[in-house]
Amino acid sequence: MEIILTAERCLMSNYHGALFLGFMACAPKNLIPPKMFFKFICPPVKTENGKAVIAPYGTRKIEAALLEKGFNVAVIPPDKIEKYLKNTKIVGITTNDPLGLGPASTTFSGKNGLIKEESYNVFCFRELVEKIKEKSSAKIVVGGAGAWQLAEKKVMDEFGIDLVVVGEGEDLVPELFKRILNGEDLKGIFYGGAVERIPIIKGATIGGLVEIARGCGRGCKFCQPTLQKLRSRPIEDIVEEVKINAKVNKLVTLHAEDVLRYKADRFKINEKAVLELFSEVSKYCKVGISHFSLASVASAEGVVSEISTILGIPNKIQPWLAGQTGIETGSPKIVKEYMHGKVLPFKAEDWCDVVEQSFGICSDNNWLPCATLIIGFPSETEDDVLKTLELLDRLKDYKSLIVPLFFVPIAGLSGQKSFSSDDMKPYHWNLMIECWEHDVKWLKVLAKEYLAKMPAISRIFMHKFIDFVVKEGEKRLKELKSSYLTQTF
DSSP: OOEEEEEOTTTSOOGGGOGGGGGGGGSBTTSSOHHHIIIIISOOOOEETTEESEEOHHHHHHHHHHHHTTOOEEEOOTTTGGGGOTTOSEEEEEOSOTTSOSHHHHHHSSTTSSSOSOBHHHHHHHHHHHHHHHHOOOEEEEESTTGGGGOSHHHHHHHTOOEEEEEOOTTHHHHHHHHHHTTOOOOEEEEEOOOSSOOOOSSEEGGGEEEOEEOOOSOOTTOTGGGSOOEEOOHHHHHHHHHHHHTTOSEEEEEOSOGGGTTOBTTBOOHHHHHHHHHHHTTTSEEEESBOOHHHHHHOHHHHHHHHHHHTSSOSSOSSEEEEEEEEOSOHHHHHHHOTTTTTTSOGGGHHHHHHHHHHHHHHTTEEEEEEEEEOOTTOOHHHHHHHHHHHHHTTTSOOEEEEEEOOOOGGGTTSOOOOGGGOOHHHHHHHHHHHHHHHHHHHHHHHHHGGGSOHHHHHHHHHHHHHHHHHHHHHHHHHHHHHHHHHO
16 A cells, blocks of 8 residues: 555544544543543454544544545554555655643643643554554555644654645645655645535544534634634535545534534625525434534524524433534634634624523533633633633523633744643632532533443443542632742742
């Protein structure tokens, strides 16, 4: 096989159908012994003739682009890759967080995190690259959402990576691979621009992920996708990918930075297009979503209600429709400075009301917000954090998860300083603990509902693990806060 595509071990798992468990790959590796983690939480994907039956969506996109250009390529899971390296010329790796520099990893693991231990993501990426280097002389090309972390010659040399592709790769990668196969000793960092035509995947994806749009356009300074123009895909391409996934997956996950803005006119929801989309894809299997905007929910309550009706939410497989969303702050000042487009079509001054209204709409329609907050914006003051604490108090009775994340200087704020556990002030600890108490309140309820579809042994393990995490998390938070206050005062 001339070209093998693969991904770090944490990305090559369907997490027993509970896709949101994938965020546990950002946790410190000493939280659960790796053998237990990979057996009970993150099992490997199935294979047919050595090839992955399901694979990360980004990997499938590059595979499709290469196949359309006539390349000889196969998607092989990392635990099977050694058998296929002998005659391989190129190994392409999809990575999400190779150095643990993403917001979740930097908050909970690594040198800046609450627990000074590398994450599973970091461990798995390093292990994969070392295995390839040991068994093959193939060119190693790395891309994916986390490729920006490797875009430095010193880092590439340290790992032995030949090429790093940052950005959209469907047009760029086939050209690079052609040059390598033609004998060019190609090395370096390459940047892909916006792709005009997004190819249709040829194989099923992890979580049944199907992209309905790219970009966002809201312009949040700390988020790369929001700085990119929104591009919605043709519904016929989406349906084709849903059909491919439905052959393997019981559920497909429609992916966009905001699924409610499919074919939107800037920030005005295109009700007809959104409802047509959900109606069409629901003909083939159960449907989930990846992300939604709270401003969109508040501006389109009727659409949210109609989607729940179309999908039959709740049902045996889906007790609710879960999606990731961003609160980020309760401070209008921070909204204006860093994310003025996030609240549109509303005003920054109304952000807290918009958030609470959206949580109420979600509650009424069995949608589950899995929301993030950002701790440590460069100009953040104690008053900004206190306003966020006030907003949290307003949300305590809504079924949801709210995860605090340290500020990471990427996108439009790449020149700023990272926030770390060493920068925590008493009011940051108060915010962290309030989030923890909110999540503990809802975690066992959600776990019982969400984990019902997992195999019995894994389900029992996860319930026991959640009990452990709740007790251990509360203990460690208190210890960390006490240690910080002792050092400070």
